[in-house]
Amino acid sequence: MxxxxxxxxxxxxxxxxxxxxxxxxxxxxxxxxxxxxxxGGCCELCGLPEQETGGRRLVVDHFQDGGLRFVRGMICDRCNSTMSCLDGTKPWGPKKIWETAARTYEARSWQQPTAEQRSRVEAIREERYAAVARLRGRHRAA
Structure with missing residues (x-):
C-alpha cells in the first residue's frame, strides 16, 4: 500500500x-x-442541494485550534459561516437560531473527537466568545 x-x-x-x-x-x-x-450532494447542516448553492461547491468543514483538528462534514458557504459562529470566530447575530442545528450536525462529525477533545473544543469556544464580547464592548464604548 x-x-x-x-x-x-x-x-x-x-x-x-x-x-x-x-x-x-x-x-x-x-x-x-x-x-x-x-x-449525498447536499449541505449536511441545512440540506441545500449542492447545485443550488450559487455555483459553489460544498466545502470541507472542520474545527481547528490549539493543536486540535477534526473534519465535521461537507457544508455550503452559508452554513460554513454559521459554524464560524458556533466556533466563536465571529459573533452569532441573527444566525443564533441555527445553534441547535449546528450542534446536532457537529455531533455527527465525520471525524469523531474524543470526550476529552470535545471538552477542549468547548473551552476554546468559551474563550473565543469572551474575546468577541470584549471586542463588541469596546466598539460600543467608542
Whole structure:
C-alpha cells in the first residue's frame, strides 16, 4: 500500500496537482470521496442541494485550534459561516437560531473527537466568545 503524499493525492485536481483536501485537511482522495458520498450532494447542516448553492461547491468543514483538528462534514458557504459562529470566530447575530442545528450536525462529525477533545473544543469556544464580547464592548464604548 502506498503512503498518501502530495504526489499520490492528485485525483480531484483538474491539473493533476496535489488536491486541496489533502493539503489543507489531510484527507486522502478516497477519504474525500467517502465524505462527499456521506453528504449525498447536499449541505449536511441545512440540506441545500449542492447545485443550488450559487455555483459553489460544498466545502470541507472542520474545527481547528490549539493543536486540535477534526473534519465535521461537507457544508455550503452559508452554513460554513454559521459554524464560524458556533466556533466563536465571529459573533452569532441573527444566525443564533441555527445553534441547535449546528450542534446536532457537529455531533455527527465525520471525524469523531474524543470526550476529552470535545471538552477542549468547548473551552476554546468559551474563550473565543469572551474575546468577541470584549471586542463588541469596546466598539460600543467608542
Amino acid at each position: 502506498t503512503t498518501p503524499s502530495r504526489q499520490t493525492e492528485t485525483r480531484h485536481h483538474p491539473l493533476g496537482k496535489t488536491c486541496h483536501h489533502f493539503i489543507h485537511h489531510e484527507l486522502t482522495c478516497d477519504q474525500y470521496d467517502e465524505l462527499r458520498a456521506r453528504a
